[in-house]
Amino acid sequence: MIEARADIVANVWKIVVREGDPVGAGDPVAVLETMKMEIPVIAPSGGYVSRILVNEGQIVQEGDVVAEIDAATIG
């Protein structure tokens, strides 16, 4: 299980994937909004999004898990 984490305290502006979606390493799973900046939350490696743990509009802290990615399900 791979975790895509927020690296800064922020508001969850947009979630850009759905559970079950494939993502590649470096793809954004969500976009945070903090300090008037749009900060992507990146999938550290490729796989399928198995769980999204936040809602749009929610505040996340540095280190919070935004989405879990299952690498095992990719070929």
Added chain:
Amino acid sequence: MTQTDLHQLDATAHRAALTQRRRDAAVRVEPRGRRQYTARERVDMFVDAGSFVEITPLRTADGRGTGVLTGWGMVEGRPVVVIAHDAAVASGAIGAVFANAVTKAQRLAIDRGFPIVYVNDSGGARVPDGIFALHGCGEVFALNVAAQRRVPQISVILGPCAGAAAYSPALTDWTIMVKGHGHMFLTGPDIVKAATGEDASADDIGGSRLHTEKSGVAHLEAEDEESALAAARQILSFLPSHVGAAPAITEPEPADPTAVSQLPFVVPERASVVFDMHRVLDGVLDAGPRLELMPGHARSVLTVLGRLEGRPVGIVANQPDARGGILDSLASVKAARFVEFCGRFGLPVLTFVDVPGFLPGTVEEGRGVITHGAKLLKAYIEAPTPVLTVVVRKAYGGAYIAMGAKSLGADFQWAWSNAEIAVMGPGGAVTLLNRRELAAADDPIALRDELAATYREEVARPYLAAEAGIVDDVILPEETRGRLSDALEMLTAGTAR
């Protein structure tokens, strides 16, 4: 046969025995455990081929090697003092004689003005030597600090470095760790378990990932010993041999032509969209080798060694691609340390600004962001070398000042034509300035956006700062390299070449 017994031999036998003894001392014992190379092989790998000369090769402690190899060799033709722990002797533990050998080499480097490279692989203080070992460690630290004002010092961590062996690297300029083998900690996992009950692996408490990403104790992570030693050579390639010596100037190289042609389009139209600041550096600096220090730690600010028209420079830049390019406690300390380093070793500091501000909130205030941010202010204020600052996009509030502003002593500060310089971002500013108007509005959000757009154009654009003389000029992205190199040529005229 003891040293004195050699004198009983006739001249020919004596000569042969001495040669053999030197050879034995050089080869030492086979590498132990997972180690691939002996101390001597490591040193030979680091210096120009065949150039290493050992100091006191016959010296012993308790009838065996001192546990440390000291000497000098050439790096790209310039002498460098090398101090390499010999893990084959008592796990490289630092005894009284070991420490004395180290301080002798440090003293040579300080007195004669040569960089020092420490090849570290040591279990810490040598217990049988008791307080004599501790005293020796303290003497090494004292000379680490004395050397800071005089010569570059680089530590390469190729094995465990516990306790006293971890503090010496922390007093040097740059520390490089080998992934998987290099460890730095106060005490190893067993003692941690005994002392506090915490279960932690050597990687957990002192691995290269911990120290190059989270703690910032080490500054570069290398895949293997060869690349760690190559990185040490690369750092030295940007530096003078000692404070005040001639800069390591090479043939000028133009910036990468593709990156130059892209430069006007690198910064996204919308101020909230991130981009990779490396693309700006690509379009401005010489295309030749560049070295990013602390790439994994406090990634919202970049600290890079590079060249402009062949002259080595230090680059500090916000990295919008990482955490929006904000300043926080760790980023401030990282940048402050780098600016201070550049100042000591004659490197001009080029600063590229796109900063939304200092990250506010309970976490950062609790970390002491005020104290850490102040270190960055102080580093710029005290920098003795040329400081040239380019505002690429946003520069707001205290972070505007902290990123090498004119008021801190920057020789020149320019802003790109689309830059925004203001006491705070347009959204926040109009919320504060137009509180009553907004409260009375039918659609406060629409009004706020409208006011913010006007504020951005009328207040934040760099022409106001340029008209006030706070920004020296408003420039186009493609003019940046020319402005920087003209200024550097002027500011460094008459200094050592």
